[in-house]
Amino acid sequence: MFKKVISSAAVLAIAFTAAPSAxxxxxxxxxxxxxxxxxxxxxxxxxxxxxxxxxxxxGAVDANTHFxxxxxxxxxxxxKGVVDPKLALSDKELTKTDDxxxxxxxxxxxxxxxxxxxxxxxFTNNNTWASxxxxxxxxxxxxxxxIPSITLATDPGHYTDIVTATLFF
Amino acid sequence: MTSSIVRLCATTAIxxxxxxxxxxxxxxxxxxxxxxxxxLNDDQQNDSIMVTNGEETAQLLRVDAVSWDQSTGDDVYTPxxxxxxxxxxxxxxxxxxxxxxxxxxxxxxxxxTRERAFRVFVTEIPSMLDPASSxxxxxxxxxxxxxxxxxxxxxxPEWKAQLNGLERIRLTASNPGDLHVRIDTVSIYSDASKxxxxxxxxxxxxxxxHAVRPFDFDVTExxxxxxxxxxxxxxxxxxxxxxxxxxxxxxxxxxxxxxxxVPVVSPAAARSESATR
Numbered sequence: 001m002f003k004k005v006i007s008s009a010a011v012l013a014i015a016f017t018a019a020p021s022a023x024x025x026x027x028x029x030x031x032x033x034x035x036x037x038x039x040x041x042x043x044x045x046x047x048x049x050x051x052x053x054x055x056x057x058x059g060a061v062d063a064n065t066h067f068x069x070x071x072x073x074x075x076x077x078x079x080k081g082v083v084d085p086k087l088a089l090s091d092k093e094l095t096k097t098d099d100x101x102x103x104x105x106x107x108x109x110x111x112x113x114x115x116x117x118x119x120x121x122x123f124t125n126n127n128t129w130a131s132x133x134x135x136x137x138x139x140x141x142x143x144x145x146x147i148p149s150i151t152l153a154t155d156p157g158h159y160t161d162i163v164t165a166t167l168f169f
Numbered sequence: 170m171t172s173s174i175v176r177l178c179a180t181t182a183i184x185x186x187x188x189x190x191x192x193x194x195x196x197x198x199x200x201x202x203x204x205x206x207x208x209l210n211d212d213q214q215n216d217s218i219m220v221t222n223g224e225e226t227a228q229l230l231r232v233d234a235v236s237w238d239q240s241t242g243d244d245v246y247t248p249x250x251x252x253x254x255x256x257x258x259x260x261x262x263x264x265x266x267x268x269x270x271x272x273x274x275x276x277x278x279x280x281x282t283r284e285r286a287f288r289v290f291v292t293e294i295p296s297m298l299d300p301a302s303s304x305x306x307x308x309x310x311x312x313x314x315x316x317x318x319x320x321x322x323x324x325x326p327e328w329k330a331q332l333n334g335l336e337r338i339r340l341t342a343s344n345p346g347d348l349h350v351r352i353d354t355v356s357i358y359s360d361a362s363k364x365x366x367x368x369x370x371x372x373x374x375x376x377x378x379h380a381v382r383p384f385d386f387d388v389t390e391x392x393x394x395x396x397x398x399x400x401x402x403x404x405x406x407x408x409x410x411x412x413x414x415x416x417x418x419x420x421x422x423x424x425x426x427x428x429x430x431v432p433v434v435s436p437a438a439a440r441s442e443s444a445t446r
Contacts, residue, residue: 232291254289332392347378
């Protein structure tokens with residue numbers, strides 16, 4: 001009888017792992033906010049337009065791999081004509097507690113944010129992922145950071161932004 | 170008889186428990202979108218996308234459709250100005266645990282056999298920004314929508330690989346067919362070491378019909394007699410694997426390079442010099 005139960009259970013399990021083959025479950029667990037400490041001398045109010053999205057290739061992701069352990073870049077830059085060319089932010093990797101500094105001579109802003117520092121991006125539903133891999137409908141994910149706008153508030157030390165990361169299937 | 174009923178009840182209970190467990194696993198938390206690809210054609214001119222909010226709070230989502238083009242060699246998304254694809258609703262507020270349906274379809278039949286490509290963007294709209302210094306990450310899920318009409322010509326991708334310098338390979342993919350293919354993996358092997366030099370672990374890209382796309386791969390060591398293997402799937406989800414021979418090309422020219430100093434020699438002087446040799 002027990003064998004029969006196991007057998008039935010196995011069939012049911014297969015049915016449930018195979019059913020969502022074309023589905024994808026994304027999790028954004030807290031914290032989904034990356035805090036940036038802005039140096040006090042970032043005084044001017046400045047709005048940056050979005051940069052052409054830059055691809056992020058996670059690479060091969062196994063069923064048990066969390067994106068949070070991946071090292072991946074998000075990049076964006078200021079548009080020309082909006083930012084004072086004498087004021088720009090240096091290219092550097094940012095972590096949750098990083099500061100960034102101003103540098104003259106460039107009019108672009110590049111952030112390199114490692115996703116390992118963002119705990120909110122991960123897959124936890126291994127069944128969905130595994131079944132999707134099985135049917136080859138979800139082999140890997142290309143994540144693109146698309147920054148609609150970045151506003152540096154006039155109040156130094158405050159910085160808010162919404163970073164939209166797009167998952168292309 | 171009684172024991173049979175007990176066994177049946179036990180089996181049912183176990184299966185029900187597994188059913189509930191599996192259901193929760195699929196639901197979990199986060200946002201579930203299904204399917205992650207939509208195919209429309211003459212016979213099926215509309216379809217739906219299911220969005221389930223597995224969060225504990227309501228989730229406001231915006232839904233857009235864009236036209237997808239690769240005529241420039243890269244993915245270009247432009248608003249669907251002609252509104253060839255209709256979407257309903259454009260904004261939805263999914264309550265916790267609620268599944269909402271996005272309906273999409275064609276406003277009219279397309280002429281020709283060339284596959285049309287769109288993407289449907291399902292975008293999270295954050296409820297509020299943290300008043301402190303912060304960057305809030307919102308997520309957007311881009312679902313491909315392919316539309317075919319008539320009898321399209323199957324994809325016939327042609328591949329060319331060129332070795333530029335010792336550590337860069339340019340792979341050029343062209344597709345004279347009407348349908349797309351998807352590139353899942355590009356592998357580079359060095360014949361000398363028989364070692365797989367995978368410069369980009371997974372290169373998941375689409376090659377749309379009548380598109381030409383270049384891909385550059387940099388490796389960390391000199392390549393000797395390299396070969397390129399492209400793995401992917403066609404529009405019917407049939408996998409393919411192609412071995413691409415690599416030809417020797419010109420060295421890679423750096424983006425910023427000093428202008429070479431070329432001595433100016435008149436044609437007459439050149440002829441004279443040639444005659445003296």
